[in-house]
Amino acid sequence: MTYKIGIGYDIHRLVEERKLLLGGVEIPCIKGLFGHSDADVLLHAITDALLGAAGLGDIGEQFPDTDPQYHGASSASLLKTVLGLVREKGFLIVNVDTVIIAEKPVLSPFKKHIQESVAQTLDIKSDCVSIKAKTNEGLGELGENKAIATYAVVLLSKGE
Ligand code: MG
16 A cells, blocks of 8 residues: 655635635635635645645646636635546545634634535545644734635555
8 A cells, every 4th residue: 555645735815705615615704715716725725735645736737826717716626626636546535634724713613514525525534534723823914814824634545
């Protein structure tokens, strides 16, 4: 059995009059994430972790933000496209671990729903997905609620 690990990171600015999508779940909030796509910062980090583990580059190479076909794109559908590429290379997902850094809103009531949504998108069991949320202790731009950042680690396996 071969194992490959990948890391992903993303950050998006919080602005008014945008939806806040995390892991495909719409979170009630007066601000949302700005971006070319639907700006799902968690799915972007997971997508990059998958690409990294499979040796397939990064999300910007796969889906250039200069390409108008990705304007307003569903991050879940981009992630499913990447999942297909990963499977074509013979990899299976062992597990996904993530951290969301958001000063507001409080995410603990939504973590279970986000976990199930991510697992469904990746077509894996929900206990193979971990969602952790924390604040930035009021420090810096994240602490001032100007942005939400995410980290993701993915482990892939291949072979017997
Ligand atoms: Mg992004």
